[in-house]
Amino acid sequence: MSEPGPDPGDTPDARLFFHLQRAAHQLRTTADRRCLAxxxxxxxxxxxxxxxxEQPGVTQRELAGVLGLRESAVTALVTRLTTAGLVTKQAHPREHRAVTLExxxxxxxxxxxxxPEIDRFNGEMRALLGEDEFVRxxxxxxxxxxxxP
Structure with missing residues (x-):
């Protein structure tokens, strides 16, 4: 089902947040499907x-900051990654409650x-937007x- 056309009274700024949310959802679900495959x-x-x-030995707290997530969300994410064997956790050498990730x-x-899927996805975005618009x-x-703010 496609989105209805814009209301003639809508200004671009009146719908920016809506379009950002829709675009983020569309891009995330498409990219998730492709990365999973x-x-x-x-x-x-x-x-x-x-x-x-990029930062071997990063702590979960630091990872949360990099990803812009709450620490509780990163804890669950790291648990999934360690269970899948994609990262390991070691005791932090100086902070007794922290762990480092490798x-x-x-x-x-x-x-x-x-x-290759990331490259293909970015290529499709470049084709859709054009190189200059992609960069902007x-x-x-x-x-x-x-x-x-």
Whole structure:
């Protein structure tokens, strides 16, 4: 079922949040389906694996900050990743209650398996938006993601 056309009285700013929410949902569900098929992981897991790969030894608290999630959500995410054998947890060398995270070879394999799908997805977004608009949109979304009102 497609979205009804815009109301003639709507201004672009009146529907921005709605369009962001719809786009985020559409992109997330499509990307999740593709990543699950290609590598057996969701986009949330993919983001966590990228973060752990980029910062070996990251703590769960630090990972929560990188991903913009609550620590309780990251605890559940890390549990799924460790259960799947994609990351390991070790005791933090200085903080007795913290653990550090390391990517396993299976986690690295999952990232490699997902990469062609990520590339294809980004290629489709570039084709849809055009290169200049793709770059501007990525920059605008990055600013929004780091906005602190």
């Amino acid at each position: 290609a590598a057996g992981i969701t986009t949330a897991q993919l983001g966590a694996l990228f973060a752990v790969r 990517l396993t070879s299976e986690g690295a394999d999952a990232l490699r398996a997902a990469q 949109t990525a920059a605008a979304l990055s600013r929004l993601a780091h906005w602190e």
